[in-house]
Amino acid sequence: MRVDVIATVNEARSDDFLHKTAIVIDVLRATSTIVTALEFGSDGVIPVETVGQAKALKSGREEELLGGERYGRKIAGFDLGNSPFEYMKEQVKGKKIILTTTNGTRAIQKSHKAQHILVGSLLNAASCARAAASFKRDIVIVCAGTQDQFSLEDGLCAGSLLEELLAHESSLEMGDFARAMLLAFKQCKGRLPEAILSAANAKRMVRQGWKADVLYCAKRNIYDIAPLLTNHVLESYRPPQMRQACSK
Numbered sequence: 001m002r003v004d005v006i007a008t009v010n011e012a013r014s015d016d017f018l019h020k021t022a023i024v025i026d027v028l029r030a031t032s033t034i035v036t037a038l039e040f041g042s043d044g045v046i047p048v049e050t051v052g053q054a055k056a057l058k059s060g061r062e063e064e065l066l067g068g069e070r071y072g073r074k075i076a077g078f079d080l081g082n083s084p085f086e087y088m089k090e091q092v093k094g095k096k097i098i099l100t101t102t103n104g105t106r107a108i109q110k111s112h113k114a115q116h117i118l119v120g121s122l123l124n125a126a127s128c129a130r131a132a133a134s135f136k137r138d139i140v141i142v143c144a145g146t147q148d149q150f151s152l153e154d155g156l157c158a159g160s161l162l163e164e165l166l167a168h169e170s171s172l173e174m175g176d177f178a179r180a181m182l183l184a185f186k187q188c189k190g191r192l193p194e195a196i197l198s199a200a201n202a203k204r205m206v207r208q209g210w211k212a213d214v215l216y217c218a219k220r221n222i223y224d225i226a227p228l229l230t231n232h233v234l235e236s237y238r239p240p241q242m243r244q245a246c247s248k
């Protein structure tokens with residue numbers, strides 16, 4: 001099995017995903033928010049690229065919510081923003097969420113040619129790796145990045161996924177960028193919050209008042225689900241138990 005890591009969404013070409021499993025990462029914050037929504041009982045998340053697409057999809061049924069951000073803030077007329085804390089509430093239970101964010105949902109769209117599309121974050125790295133390994137295909141990990149720039153927290157999450165994948169597949173082949181992310185992760189595994197807080201995207205988010213979000217998104221392996229895209233909806237998938245992975 002081969003794993004490659006793509007540094008930003010704009011470096012991804014749709015043909016890179018053919019016949020493969022894609023894992024899309026946007027630690028701050030889209031994929032952490034998606035994992036949280038599903039963990040807290042949302043019925044499914046529909047990721048879309050534009051605000052117009054999100055509004056057009058909303059059918060007016062009570063069991064649907066519009067979520068997302070532009071410039072980090074809730075979009076006018078939407079029910080929810082992009083903070084994971086908004087998705088822990090009773091409000092999301094049993095609801096489908098139509099979500100559009102600047103980087104994360106765009107990266108999910110970009111992976112549409114993959115055979116399987118999983119959503120990864122630090123919160124669910126072990127279960128996401130377990131799900132990906134169970135599909136027995138080559139894997140492409142896409143770091144969404146921030147407005148077309150590489151983001152360290154996405155790279156560290158890719159490294160965490162690689163460490164977990166190696167526990168399932170000792171003969172994993174990987175490209176040099178993937179190897180670099182694995183080494184970077186191993187280097188700061190014991191101090192992930194500090195490493196993430198030192199990076200540009202987190203610094204900007206802290207300035208905007210989102211420090212609690214950054215610290216929450218830096219927690220590793222606290223949830224055991226792997227969002228899997230099925231008919232355009234991300235649903236909670238609990239991967240089969242396989243060989244014991246690294247976890248902590």
Ligand SMILES: O=C(O)[C@H](CS(=O)(=O)O)OP(=O)(O)O
Nearest residue numbers: 028029030082101102103104
């Ligand atoms: O809301 C977020 O965390 C970001 C906003 S920004 O583009 O980084 O300002 O969106 P995301 O798609 O989760 O990266």
Ligand SMILES: [Mg+2]
Nearest residue numbers: 026028029103
């Ligand atoms: Mg982001």
